[in-house]
Each structure stands twice: as structure tokens, then as C-alpha cells.
Amino acid sequence: MIEEPKTGMNIIVKTVTRLTTGLILLFGIYIVFHGHILSEGGFAGGVVIALSFIHLMLAYGREIVLKKMSEKVSELLGNIGAVIFIIIAVLGLFTGGYLFFDFFGKGKPFNLFSAGLMPLYNIAISLIVGAGLFTVFVTLVFFRSEKK
Amino acid sequence: MFDLQILIVFMIICSVVAVETKDLLSAVISIGATGLGLSVCFLLLQAPDLAIVQLVVEILVLVILIRGTVNRDGIDYRRRLWLPLIVSGVFIALFLVCVYYLINELPRFSYPIMKISKTYIADGFKQTGTANTVVAILLNYRLFDTFAGVTVFFASVIGVLTVMRKIGSKK
Structure with missing residues (x-):
């Protein structure tokens, strides 16, 4: 028999979560990388990635998820996304003369690596949005209920 | 409709x-x-x-x-x-009066029909290399707006972390 777990919801919710969380995470990454071809973007993909972690956290409890992705790491990822965005913007200033200059060239349309710098901007925006929303969720929901 | x-x-x-x-x-x-x-x-x-x-x-x-x-x-x-109710009522009335005079100044709804968006639809694929016009506007033509939006989002996350912090808070 499977012993009754101490934290989280019951066994049905945990099994369904274990089967679906990876697919949700993969779908978020797919949305982010195909943002310039399909009708999506970095914002929706980042929110879906954050939702996959939140899904895991609601079903399994806080400790298991914070072992995989602690709030310090999540904050760091968000800051890295912001730094990537600004570095790309300023690189355009040095190569082309103005901010946000597209120095990659357009590439072949409808390919994954095309449309200049748009995939990189999408990745940076998804990092900021996903990590930021996950951090806000952890801080608002779990840290407030602690008795210190 | x-x-x-x-x-x-x-x-x-x-x-x-x-x-x-x-x-x-x-x-x-x-x-x-x-x-x-x-x-x-x-x-x-x-x-x-x-x-x-x-x-x-x-x-x-x-x-x-x-x-x-x-x-x-x-x-x-x-x-x-009652006091917040009265104050918010006064502010809403002031806002409505200002909006009434502002709306008369605006151009009519969709009056210059698709003046800018015609350019986007015609030249967007050639100039940016993506077939998705919405992303072309968001990440190429209006990238400064996206940059400001991301900045506002980042600042709001930092604000939440500052309000909910444990180190240095009184309670």
C-alpha cells in the first residue's frame, strides 16, 4: 500500500498533477519559442510556465517545489531576464547607432530562428514574467501564513 | 454583435x-x-x-x-x-466632468480609417521578417512600449517583495 502523504492534496490529485505538469511546462516553452510565428508571445508563455510550478505547489505542498525552484533562484532568473533585455537593447546602440537596433538580419521567414531579435526578446520577457509571477505567488500565499 | x-x-x-x-x-x-x-x-x-x-x-x-x-x-x-464614500463620489463626479470636455476634443471614432495600420499590414512582413503582425508591432514597431510594460511589471514584483519582506519588518 502507498502510505498517506503528510502534505498536499490526496492521491488522485497528485497522480494527475504528476502526469500533466511536465506537459504544461513543455507547452509554455513551446509558446515562448514559437512566439514570432504563431499568435502568442513571451507574456503568455511565461505565465504558463509559472502556472506549471504553481500547479505542482498546490498539489504537493511547498517544500517539494521549493527544493526544485526556491524563491531565491526564481528572483535571480527574473533579474537575469531583465539584464538580457537591456543588454540586447544596448548592443543595438553600439552596432547600429540607436536602441533596439536589429543587428541579426531577418533570416528565412517561418523558420524557428528568424525575424531577427524577436525570439530573444520573447525569451527575456518570458523569464521576467514567469519568474516574477512565481515569486509573487510564493511570497503572497505561503510566506504570509508562516508564524515566523 | x-x-x-x-x-x-x-x-x-x-x-x-x-x-x-x-x-x-x-x-x-x-x-x-x-x-x-x-x-x-x-x-x-x-x-x-x-x-x-x-x-x-x-x-x-x-x-x-x-x-x-x-x-x-x-x-x-x-x-x-461614509467619508471615503463621499470623497470618492466627489472625485468620480470631477472625473466625469473632465471626461465630458475631453471627449469633445478627440477626433471621431475611427475617423482616419486605418492610416497607420495600413502601413503595418502592407510592409510588416518585408520590414520585420515575421508573418505575425501583432508580434511585429509589439516587438519591433512599438518596442519602447513593450520595454516600458516589462519595466512596470518588474517594478511591481519588486514592490510586492518589499512589502511582504521578513527582514526589517516591524511585526
Whole structure:
């Protein structure tokens, strides 16, 4: 028999979560990388990635998820996304003369690596949005209920 | 356009319920119903990417509201405070008067018909190399707006972390 777990919801919710969380995470990454071809973007993909972690956290409890992705790491990822965005913007200033200059060239349309710098901007925006929303969720929901 | 009007009336009813109900959980669920109606409205107006963003953000906000606010809140909502009510009424009246004079100054609705968006649709694929015109506008023509939006989001996350911090807080 499977012993009754101490934290989280019951066994049905945990099994369904274990089967679906990876697919949700993969779908978020797919949305982010195909943002310039399909009708999506970095914002929706980042929110879906954050939702996959939140899904895991609601079903399994806080400790298991914070072992995989602690709030310090999540904050760091968000800051890295912001730094990537600004570095790309300023690189355009040095190569082309103005901010946000597209120095990659357009590439072949409808390919994954095309449309200049748009995939990189999408990745940076998804990092900021996903990590930021996950951090806000952890801080608002779990840290407030602690008795210190 | 008749289905759109039904949805708008539904959203208005949900918003009024969310403001006026005494139960906090009912209010949160009414907010979720309002967001769902807005998402379907975007879908009917043929903006699928906005609809997806609205739906996903609505799910996340609903989870945060239910887990974060419903179970722990000691404010008694039945007691009405009259001074804030009067002050907000005065400000709303002032806002409405200003808007009335502002609207007369604006150009008529959709008067220069698609002057800028014609250029985007005609030259967007050639100039940016992506077939998705919405992303071409967001990440190429109007990248400064996206940059400002991301900055505002980042600042709001840092604000939440500052308000909810443990080190240095009084309690």
C-alpha cells in the first residue's frame, strides 16, 4: 500500500498533477519559442510556465517545489531576464547607432530562428514574467501564513 | 454583435455582484467570471492572442486571490464608511466632468480609417521578417512600449517583495 502523504492534496490529485505538469511546462516553452510565428508571445508563455510550478505547489505542498525552484533562484532568473533585455537593447546602440537596433538580419521567414531579435526578446520577457509571477505567488500565499 | 452585448451585460452583472456581495469567496469567483467573459469577448472580436493572455492571467489571479486572501481577512465589510464614500463620489463626479470636455476634443471614432495600420499590414512582413503582425508591432514597431510594460511589471514584483519582506519588518 502507498502510505498517506503528510502534505498536499490526496492521491488522485497528485497522480494527475504528476502526469500533466511536465506537459504544461513543455507547452509554455513551446509558446515562448514559437512566439514570432504563431499568435502568442513571451507574456503568455511565461505565465504558463509559472502556472506549471504553481500547479505542482498546490498539489504537493511547498517544500517539494521549493527544493526544485526556491524563491531565491526564481528572483535571480527574473533579474537575469531583465539584464538580457537591456543588454540586447544596448548592443543595438553600439552596432547600429540607436536602441533596439536589429543587428541579426531577418533570416528565412517561418523558420524557428528568424525575424531577427524577436525570439530573444520573447525569451527575456518570458523569464521576467514567469519568474516574477512565481515569486509573487510564493511570497503572497505561503510566506504570509508562516508564524515566523 | 448581439452575442457580444449579452456578454457585456453578463460581465456588468458579475462586477456588481463582486462589489456588493458580503461573502469574500463569492466576490472572488465573480471576478473570475468577469475575466472569462472578457476573454470570450476578445475571442469574438478576433484577437486570439489577447484572449489567451487574458484567460491564463485570470487563472493565476484567481488562484492567488483564493489562496492568499479568502481564508485570512479580518475586515468587517458590512460597516459602511461614509467619508471615503463621499470623497470618492466627489472625485468620480470631477472625473466625469473632465471626461465630458475631453471627449469633445478627440477626433471621431475611427475617423482616419486605418492610416497607420495600413502601413503595418502592407510592409510588416518585408520590414520585420515575421508573418505575425501583432508580434511585429509589439516587438519591433512599438518596442519602447513593450520595454516600458516589462519595466512596470518588474517594478511591481519588486514592490510586492518589499512589502511582504521578513527582514526589517516591524511585526
